[in-house]
Amino acid sequence: MNISPTLQAKLQNSERMLGVLIDNLNGMVYCCLYDAEWTLVFVAGRCKELTGYEAGALLLNRDVSLGTLTHPADRGRVRQVIDEAVLARTPFVAEYRMVNAAGDICWVSERGCPIYNNRGDIEAIEGFLQNITPRKLSEVVARNAEERYRSIFENAVEGIYQTSPDGHYLNFNPALANIYGYESVQDLMLSISDIDHQLYVQPGTRDEFVELMSTHGRVLNFEAQVFRKDGAIIWISENAREVRDQNGTLMFYEGTVEDITARKRHEQEIEYQATHDALTGLPNRTLLSDRLQQYLGIADRYGNKVAVAFIDLDQFKMINDSMGHHAGDELLKIMAVRLTQCVRESDTVVRLGGDEFVLLLTGLNRIEDISDSMQRVLSAVAAPCAIEGRDFVVSCSIGISIYPDDGRDTTTLLRYADSAMYKSKQSGRNNYQFYTDELNQRLTERLDMEHRLRQALKDEEFLLHYQPKLDFASGNICGAEALIRWLPPGGHMISPASFIPIAEENGFIEDIGRWVLRTACRQAVELNSHLTRKLPIAVNVSPRQFRQAGLVTMVRTALEESGLDPGCLELEITESSLVHDTGNFIKTLYELKALGVKLAIDDFGTGYSSMAYLKDFPVDRLKIDQVFVSRLETEPNNIAILKAIVALGHSFGMKVIAEGVETAYQHAFLHGIGCNELQGFYFSKPILMSDFQTLLSTHREASLAEPQLSS
Numbered sequence: 001m002n003i004s005p006t007l008q009a010k011l012q013n014s015e016r017m018l019g020v021l022i023d024n025l026n027g028m029v030y031c032c033l034y035d036a037e038w039t040l041v042f043v044a045g046r047c048k049e050l051t052g053y054e055a056g057a058l059l060l061n062r063d064v065s066l067g068t069l070t071h072p073a074d075r076g077r078v079r080q081v082i083d084e085a086v087l088a089r090t091p092f093v094a095e096y097r098m099v100n101a102a103g104d105i106c107w108v109s110e111r112g113c114p115i116y117n118n119r120g121d122i123e124a125i126e127g128f129l130q131n132i133t134p135r136k137l138s139e140v141v142a143r144n145a146e147e148r149y150r151s152i153f154e155n156a157v158e159g160i161y162q163t164s165p166d167g168h169y170l171n172f173n174p175a176l177a178n179i180y181g182y183e184s185v186q187d188l189m190l191s192i193s194d195i196d197h198q199l200y201v202q203p204g205t206r207d208e209f210v211e212l213m214s215t216h217g218r219v220l221n222f223e224a225q226v227f228r229k230d231g232a233i234i235w236i237s238e239n240a241r242e243v244r245d246q247n248g249t250l251m252f253y254e255g256t257v258e259d260i261t262a263r264k265r266h267e268q269e270i271e272y273q274a275t276h277d278a279l280t281g282l283p284n285r286t287l288l289s290d291r292l293q294q295y296l297g298i299a300d301r302y303g304n305k306v307a308v309a310f311i312d313l314d315q316f317k318m319i320n321d322s323m324g325h326h327a328g329d330e331l332l333k334i335m336a337v338r339l340t341q342c343v344r345e346s347d348t349v350v351r352l353g354g355d356e357f358v359l360l361l362t363g364l365n366r367i368e369d370i371s372d373s374m375q376r377v378l379s380a381v382a383a384p385c386a387i388e389g390r391d392f393v394v395s396c397s398i399g400i401s402i403y404p405d406d407g408r409d410t411t412t413l414l415r416y417a418d419s420a421m422y423k424s425k426q427s428g429r430n431n432y433q434f435y436t437d438e439l440n441q442r443l444t445e446r447l448d449m450e451h452r453l454r455q456a457l458k459d460e461e462f463l464l465h466y467q468p469k470l471d472f473a474s475g476n477i478c479g480a481e482a483l484i485r486w487l488p489p490g491g492h493m494i495s496p497a498s499f500i501p502i503a504e505e506n507g508f509i510e511d512i513g514r515w516v517l518r519t520a521c522r523q524a525v526e527l528n529s530h531l532t533r534k535l536p537i538a539v540n541v542s543p544r545q546f547r548q549a550g551l552v553t554m555v556r557t558a559l560e561e562s563g564l565d566p567g568c569l570e571l572e573i574t575e576s577s578l579v580h581d582t583g584n585f586i587k588t589l590y591e592l593k594a595l596g597v598k599l600a601i602d603d604f605g606t607g608y609s610s611m612a613y614l615k616d617f618p619v620d621r622l623k624i625d626q627v628f629v630s631r632l633e634t635e636p637n638n639i640a641i642l643k644a645i646v647a648l649g650h651s652f653g654m655k656v657i658a659e660g661v662e663t664a665y666q667h668a669f670l671h672g673i674g675c676n677e678l679q680g681f682y683f684s685k686p687i688l689m690s691d692f693q694t695l696l697s698t699h700r701e702a703s704l705a706e707p708q709l710s711s
């Protein structure tokens with residue numbers, strides 16, 4: 001084979017070329033003896049850079065050899081690698097620390113191979129040493145980082161996991177095992193092979209998870225119920241994402257799990273409290289319309305009816321007031337249980353508040369079924385209940401509306417049931433009434449009146465009439481009662497009997513009452529300015545007005561504004577005002593009395609007050625209710641009642657006045673039993689102030705020589 005002269009020249013140059021190559025290598029070429037020190041016999045390349053020694057200083061130097069350059073801690077390991085390679089007659093690779101001339105440590109990678117003599121005995125090692133400190137450092141950094149992440153993973157409080165798309169665990173941390181109640185990571189790994197069926201409580205939860213993943217690539221606050229190892233159910237919240245490879249193929253899901261059972265329980269408790277009555281545990285008003293709405297939907301689907309029954313306990317207030325709230329609460333709890341027992345599981349019993357309950361009865365086909373249920377309710381409620389060692393019997397009044405017959409929405413049904421309940425109260429309590437069109441008619445009129453009533457005060461449609469009172473002894477007019485009249489423009493005069501109860505219910509009485517009081521005070525001042533004696537004017541105070549917080553202030557202000565002598569104002573308080581809260585009733589009476597005004601108990605004998613209280617009332621007059629007077633001729637019992645009331649009033653030092661006196665017989669009888677005053681059509685109807693002034697001047701005023709204050 002001929003080698004060209006050019007190539008030959010090049011080959012001759014090869015030694016030089018090798019030198020250049022070695023010089024440019026990033027490391028040091030060496031040859032050392034296979035002795036105890038690894039004494040160097042040849043070095044080339046970047047010797048100084050790596051070891052800190054000139055090449056010459058190292059050759060055949062037993063004190064500074066490859067052995068002494070190797071870090072003492074790594075020496076044994078490296079020797080073992082080399083010895084094995086020598087035995088196996090193979091090249092070797094070792095990575096270890098080297099200590100340079102300055103005492104600094106660097107990492108080197110050594111690739112070497114044993115060299116044998118002709119006899120095959122090991123003679124030397126030759127190889128290449130390269131500085132790998134930068135790589136080693138970055139490995140350390142990476143390892144540290146990895147350790148840190150592993151520590152976060154291992155010690156996290158949240159569960160962290162990777163799961164395969166087909167639903168088994170690839171990797172997870174101890175917290176996850178702990179949340180799911182497993183003793184260890186291995187325990188969980190071995191126990192759960194199918195997340196979908198073994199973990200989630202609701203079937204299909206994993207499908208939902210996967211579905212969300214494929215649409216959004218992640219799930220956020222994915223809440224689900226899962227089984228713990230012991231079978232207990234807990235709530236968890238997951239945040240997770242898809243992990244895909246470079247080709248976009250889904251590899252796994254990874255995410256975190258938080259145990260939110262405590263939070264869920266708290267939320268449920270709050271929700272329960274917001275939707276249930278604390279005393280009875282029944283659903284409350286908030287839940288009522290939701291449930292009713294649901295029932296209406298079901299009734300539409302199955303073509304049957306829903307009944308809404310409004311229930312009001314008839315004697316609750318009395319028991320609550322006389323026996324105290326504790327007894328009242330007991331009664332309500334007993335009633336809640338009884339009502340619940342009267343209906344089916346699918347029906348709902350709601351406590352609206354106070355002594356009002358609502359039953360929602362579902363799946364009804366015949367009205368008769370409702371009647372049966374209502375009969376059951378009436379008798380269940382009426383069974384005696386033992387409270388604090390005493391037996392009480394209460395009854396209830398029920399009003400019923402029916403879907404779809406009476407109304408199509410929850411508000412209408414409830415309103416109609418409520419008004420039917422009022423009808424039931426009016427028809428003697430302890431019964432049930434269905435909603436009817438006639439009731440609807442009344443309801444509409446009532447709503448209309450409420451609306452017009454609001455406007456009436458602004459439009460000045462009210463006026464006062466005064467009904468004179470006559471003193472039996474002197475035969476003189478001894479005062480007058482202010483009675484409100486409503487005269488809508490172009491309409492007929494409306495009687496207070498038809499609008500005062502409505503104003504009472506919707507609270508409008510407070511505004512009307514203020515107007516009456518101010519107007520009456522003003523007109524009383526005007527009246528008295530023309531008289532030689534002071535004539536008191538009586539103003540009616542309805543029960544709601546009486547309970548209103550600012551009543552005393554309102555009266556004081558009306559007196560101050562008008563300048564009326566307080567002794568010339570009498571307040572007529574109906575007996576029923578005291579039924580609710582006797583303690584406050586008496587307190588308010590005393591506060592009013594302290595203003596200097598006179599007080600009268602109106603419609604006496606019709607309320608339910610206990611006579612025993614009467615002695616505690618700082619009251620000037622009893623006004624006998626007109627029912628006793630009007631039925632005097634027809635009901636002989638009334639003779640005894642009237643005599644008793646007069647005697648009772650006098651025994652407490654009160655004056656007694658009879659209302660609604662219409663006949664000469666009544667007049668004579670009342671005079672005869674010592675009644676002090678009378679008021680009624682027999683003497684005068686309620687009249688305008690101007691007519692009252694005329695009456696005063698024409699009535700036997702001549703006989704009044706001495707000015708006197710009537711009281």
Ligand code: C2E
Nearest residue numbers: 483484495496497516540541542660661662679680681682
């Ligand atoms: P009351 O306070 O018991 O007033 C007496 C009622 O009996 C008045 O009815 C009066 O016109 C009527 N009356 C008087 N004498 C006779 C009679 O001989 N025979 C008959 N059959 N009735 C007689 P009125 O004015 O319709 O008032 C009815 C009720 O409305 C009053 O009963 C009172 O409770 C209430 N009321 C009237 N004005 C006011 C007011 O300004 N404020 C408040 N809160 N209630 C008022």
Ligand code: MG
Nearest residue numbers: 481540572602
């Ligand atoms: Mg009155």
Ligand code: MG
Nearest residue numbers: 602603623659
């Ligand atoms: Mg009266």
